[in-house]
Amino acid sequence: MNAIITGATKGIGRAIALNLAKNGYNLALCARNHNDLNDLKIALETFGIKVLVIPTDCAKKEEVLNFAEQTMAFFDKVDVLVNNIGVFYPGSLLDEEDEVFEKQQRINVNTAYYLAKIFGKIMRKQCSGHIFNICSVASREVVENAGSYSVTKAAMLSLNHVLRKELAQYNVKVTAIIPGSTLTASWEGTTIDHNKFVQPEDIAKSLYTILNLSNGVNVDELVLKPLNFND
Template identity: 50%
Template sequence: MKNALITGATKGIGRAVSIAFAKQGINLSICSRNEQELSDFAKELQQINPQIKVFTTLADCSKLADVKNFAVFTEKNMGFVDIIVNNVGMYKHVSILNDSDDSFQKQIDTNLMPAYELYRFFGKQMVSVGKGHIFNICSVASLNPIAVAGVYSVTKYALLGLNKVMRLEMQEHGVKVTAVIPGSTLTDSWKGVEVDKNTMVLPEDVASAITNILGMSAGANVDEVIIRPAPGQI
């Protein structure tokens, strides 16, 4: 039975991936900032598959101490972590010139730092065992910047850059690294905006891509997977 760690697991893509993994019999270590949501979701996952273990940590992944605590807790309870899904992130719809003074650091700490720190924490063990798979949830803004989401675009560009470095470091050691690059996805980022879900990527689509990639042969690595809305970006 494999073990997976997922950041920001109670909503959106993280939630969908957690459910998909539970159905596949993968043990889960998940975190969230909301204790009640975390507890309720853990029970839901156990109902989906009573055979798996679900470990929860209350964590604000924009805080280094919380990220490290989550990593230590996960290793203590799970041992080897086969899969890391760096999902946690924040989207801010504002140009760089009009952004708040604290926005750059906050988005770096949320969209980039957790992936970097979890890689440093678990990477050497993956190398020593010669297996593992890291998924970094990027964005089409990693490829084509969005001027009205300036700092977000910068941090997502950086996350894709980190993904490429990870992959080069890991490829000779049997560890896989994949950048998942979704376009307009129906998550809480769109709360309050009226949208047609049939014109968007669903979190379940991203989860399906990840589970399919995990099912590939040992010799295949998907460097990047881009999932855009069929009618184009919203």
């Protein structure tokens, strides 16, 4: 089995990579930092799988397409695509610079769009596969001081629904995972009890569970929220 994960070296992406590797998936991974990717590659190869790592700035279309091209050469079949890469810049939509929105759109939406088109066509042809889009509670409701982020994450959820509609007839599944506050690097330095967050491993385990459901079922959306979180 072969899986592709964007934003794989930290937080949710890293947890998903480790879980899939443990369960025998070969992996193609991208992130910006070359050293972090190589360190992760070494850790993952201890599970006896094949690992491709490509340093990629997902704000640049040409680098995203290069990652896709090298992945297609590495894999003879694509079973799973996890569109995980994302960036969050806090602020008021009305007061921010245009580039704040534009960069979040390139990373949060465009990367998923390009990769879903490329690998979705492959899955359509092979009549199998599963695309996961790591969205956010901001996909469904406006988050305070996160105007542009909310817009881009809502667009990602809409992309998820379009993909699911177009691919269902080809036996390709598409799932939006919608986490609330998750203990990732964006919460570094917080004084909030870490046990009150959704853990990246929760998302990784949930994704793997979904992969192992019966062929006839699709999980359209999975929402994971902290049980008792007061910020």
